[in-house]
Amino acid sequence: MKLILLLFPILCLSQTIKVNYTFTTSSYQKQETLIADSNSSYYYNEPYEGSNTAKDKVEGTEVTLVQKDIKLNKIEFYQNRESQIIFYQLKYKGEKRLITDSVPNINWIINKKDLKKINGYVCNRATTHFRGRDYEAWFTPEIPVTFGPFKFKGLPGLILISNSIGDNSKKSWVATNIATLDKLFQIPKICEDCINMTLKEFIEYKQNLREEASKASTARLPKGYSNVKTSFKRLSIEKVYEWETENEKK
Amino acid sequence: MLSSGFSTYESIELDSVNGTCTITITRTSIDEEGNEVTETRTHITQAADERDCNVRASFTLRAYQTGAIKF
Numbered sequence: 401m402k403l404i405l406l407l408f409p410i411l412c413l414s415q416t417i418k419v420n421y422t423f424t425t426s427s428y429q430k431q432e433t434l435i436a437d438s439n440s441s442y443y444y445n446e447p448y449e450g451s452n453t454a455k456d457k458v459e460g461t462e463v464t465l466v467q468k469d470i471k472l473n474k475i476e477f478y479q480n481r482e483s484q485i486i487f488y489q490l491k492y493k494g495e496k497r498l499i500t501d502s503v504p505n506i507n508w509i510i511n512k513k514d515l516k517k518i519n520g521y522v523c524n525r526a527t528t529h530f531r532g533r534d535y536e537a538w539f540t541p542e543i544p545v546t547f548g549p550f551k552f553k554g555l556p557g558l559i560l561i562s563n564s565i566g567d568n569s570k571k572s573w574v575a576t577n578i579a580t581l582d583k584l585f586q587i588p589k590i591c592e593d594c595i596n597m598t599l600k601e602f603i604e605y606k607q608n609l610r611e612e613a614s615k616a617s618t619a620r621l622p623k624g625y626s627n628v629k630t631s632f633k634r635l636s637i638e639k640v641y642e643w644e645t646e647n648e649k650k
Numbered sequence: 651m652l653s654s655g656f657s658t659y660e661s662i663e664l665d666s667v668n669g670t671c672t673i674t675i676t677r678t679s680i681d682e683e684g685n686e687v688t689e690t691r692t693h694i695t696q697a698a699d700e701r702d703c704n705v706r707a708s709f710t711l712r713a714y715q716t717g718a719i720k721f
Contacts, residue, residue: 425684425686426686427678427680427686428680428684430684445684448684452680454678456711456715458707458708458711460704460707461671461672461673461674461703461704461707462674462676462707463673463674463675463676463707463710463711463714464675464676464677464678465675465676465677465678465711465714465715465721466677466678467677467678467679467680470680471682472680472682472683472684473682473683475683475684490682490683491682492681492682492683493682569686606681610687610689613721614689614721617719617720617721618691620720621693621719622713622718622719624695624696625693625694625695625710625719626693626694626695627691627692627693627694628672628691628692628693628694629690629691629692630689630690630691631689631690632687632688632689632690633687633688633690634685634686634687635678635686635687635688636684636685636686636687637685638685
């Protein structure tokens with residue numbers, strides 16, 4: 401593990417491309433960047449602050465509330481073509497964290513008959529199921545880089561568009577600019593003073609925080625209200641993790 | 651979706667009709683990583699009839715918006 405960690409900061413990418421993506425959810429839109437060559441990738445987004453595009457509403461006795469202000473920290477992903485491990489670092493609850501994610505193999509089904517020209521590149525369509533969602537991706541074999549936005553990889557060409565399908569909490573990435581970098585790109589260093597966690601530990605940590613906050617606030621309900629049930633549901637890019645489905649199978 | 655709405659039940663002892671108003675509150679929050687999570691709560695309160703229950707749902711929305719009830 402330490403060896404892999406040490407290798408990343410000294411990697412220099414040659415024949416490197418830089419791709420800007422617009423990431424859209426039902427709540428916000430932000431810019432993300434992929435820097436990659438044929439072997440390695442570095443993916444990041446800058447910190448983001450904005451207002452939620454969704455609004456509060458009440459329909460009969462169904463009340464829907466949304467978080468008004470959105471503040472997102474910078475996240476940086478590091479991955480190699482051959483490895484299933486993705487490292488990502490971010491600041492969460494005031495602490496710098498390095499998360500190790502053992503990503504399951506993404507099995508793409510490529511439909512060679514589905515062709516589309518995007519930004520001047522001929523693209524093929526591929527579909528997959530990844531951590532609880534179905535996705536389609538449009539990739540171009542004209543750019544032989546196996547990476548794409550977020551944690552996606554494994555196609556024989558750069559992903560220009562990726563969309564979740566069959567879900568009302570849609571996620572989409574659209575490439576807005578593709579450039580070749582003239583100079584060698586030095587991948588920013590992985591932090592050395594971060595709190596190290598596996599993704600499973602990080603997800604459980606976040607869920608515990610949510611449950612504690614929920615318990616504390618339901619304990620303070622005003623007179624006349626009683627709370628019957630509280631449940632949580634992920635609408636994030638990753639909705640279900642492999643260790644959760646493994647537990648269900650047992 | 652959780653069950654919600656208005657239901658009545660007879661109070662035999664008092665021989666009167668009481669209403670149970672079930673209000674479902676779903677809040678979407680976005681963490682520092684950008685992940686969206688919904689938290690759904692069902693609140694039980696008393697209401698005179700269905701209309702009153704809907705009014706209480708609007709009051710509940712306002713109570714959450716003003717911070718009188720916190721998530």
